[in-house]
Amino acid sequence: MAREPLDTSWFENFDDTAVGQLDADSTCFGFLREVVDSVTDHIAVIDRVGNICFTNRAWVVFAEHNDCAVTEQWHGINYLAACDTAAAAGDEFAAKAASGIRQVIGGAGHYYLEYPCHSPDEQRWFMMRVTTFDFHGTPYFVVSHQNITERKLAEEKMRALSRIDGLTGLPNRRRFDEFFREEWRRCRRLRQPVSLAMIDIDHFKRVNDTYGHQHGDDCLVSVGKAVAQFAHRPTDLCARYGGEEFALVFGNSRAEQLLGLIDELMGAVRRLRLSQGAPSSGPCITVSVGLATMYPDRQTGENELLTVADRHLLAAKTGGRDRLVWDGSAAPT
Numbered sequence: 001m002a003r004e005p006l007d008t009s010w011f012e013n014f015d016d017t018a019v020g021q022l023d024a025d026s027t028c029f030g031f032l033r034e035v036v037d038s039v040t041d042h043i044a045v046i047d048r049v050g051n052i053c054f055t056n057r058a059w060v061v062f063a064e065h066n067d068c069a070v071t072e073q074w075h076g077i078n079y080l081a082a083c084d085t086a087a088a089a090g091d092e093f094a095a096k097a098a099s100g101i102r103q104v105i106g107g108a109g110h111y112y113l114e115y116p117c118h119s120p121d122e123q124r125w126f127m128m129r130v131t132t133f134d135f136h137g138t139p140y141f142v143v144s145h146q147n148i149t150e151r152k153l154a155e156e157k158m159r160a161l162s163r164i165d166g167l168t169g170l171p172n173r174r175r176f177d178e179f180f181r182e183e184w185r186r187c188r189r190l191r192q193p194v195s196l197a198m199i200d201i202d203h204f205k206r207v208n209d210t211y212g213h214q215h216g217d218d219c220l221v222s223v224g225k226a227v228a229q230f231a232h233r234p235t236d237l238c239a240r241y242g243g244e245e246f247a248l249v250f251g252n253s254r255a256e257q258l259l260g261l262i263d264e265l266m267g268a269v270r271r272l273r274l275s276q277g278a279p280s281s282g283p284c285i286t287v288s289v290g291l292a293t294m295y296p297d298r299q300t301g302e303n304e305l306l307t308v309a310d311r312h313l314l315a316a317k318t319g320g321r322d323r324l325v326w327d328g329s330a331a332p333t
Contacts, residue, residue, distance in 0.1 A: 050080030168224035176239035188296035
């Protein structure tokens with residue numbers, strides 16, 4: 001049977017010598033093209049200087065639906081130049097992508113990068129992979145982008161859950177540590193103060209020992225809700241620090257500015273009228289508070305502020321409870 005001429009129209013931008021060396025049946029060639037077009041990953045093949053030689057259907061469709069500057073003819077577009085342009089405009093992931101591609105062109109075996117690519121309607125993440133192949137002595141490089149949004153959303157959900165206290169629903173100690181460190185660095189950069197309030201439920205051990213842990217858990221949930229309402233701003237955080245202790249971080253705030261707020265907080269806990277004993281009997285649950293402020297610098301760390309706030313909290317507990325101790329003085333209620 002006579003062999004049909006090879007249809008190389010889709011490969012027209014490859015090296016002419018290499019194309020001339022192709023020896024395959026056109027039907028097989030078309031079959032392979034359909035296979036590549038059926039792949040949901042966005043695939044482009046570039047040469048050693050970054051010029052695009054081939055794109056699959058998914059690449060083109062994604063460009064059409066996402067307002068890309070190029071939507072029809074990708075052949076001849078320099079992908080590295082496009083990445084460099086985006087990097088110069090401040091896109092750090094474009095800079096990483098360009099660097100990774102150049103590493104593979106320079107001889108590295110492969111490269112991959114996970115990056116966000118959110119649209120106005122949804123959050124999306126992709127993984128870029130760069131691999132190489134040799135076609136009749138000429139190197140080419142495959143750049144593929146795989147949608148990993150489902151996995152990233154699951155990871156984000158698990159990450160969020162790992163930072164939430166299971167009983168109160170508040171951020172847990174891990175989240176507190178992260179936020180406190182981030183806020184400390186932010187305020188150091190902006191030369192702003194950071195304040196920290198450590199809050200402890202008074203006589204809580206007595207509650208658990210006498211009336212059981214279920215009553216104690218109910219008290220923790222109620223007090224946690226009352227305390228959390230005083231963290232209003234993005235620079236504030238209320239967390240369950242551990243046991244019956246809560247922590248409030250206030251970015252760009254000084255202790256003297258927070259005295260009224262802390263007084264309201266302590267009053268809100270009293271108004272819950274949570275009994276230290278059976279419901280509607282015995283003294284109501286109260287809290288003691290240690291409040292401290294520091295201006296972050298390179299010689300101090302956030303743990304020093306934590307130490308001072310803890311020391312003030314201990315002074316409030318030993319000084320009679322149901323009171324605030326801060327950098328300036330004690331404030332009994």
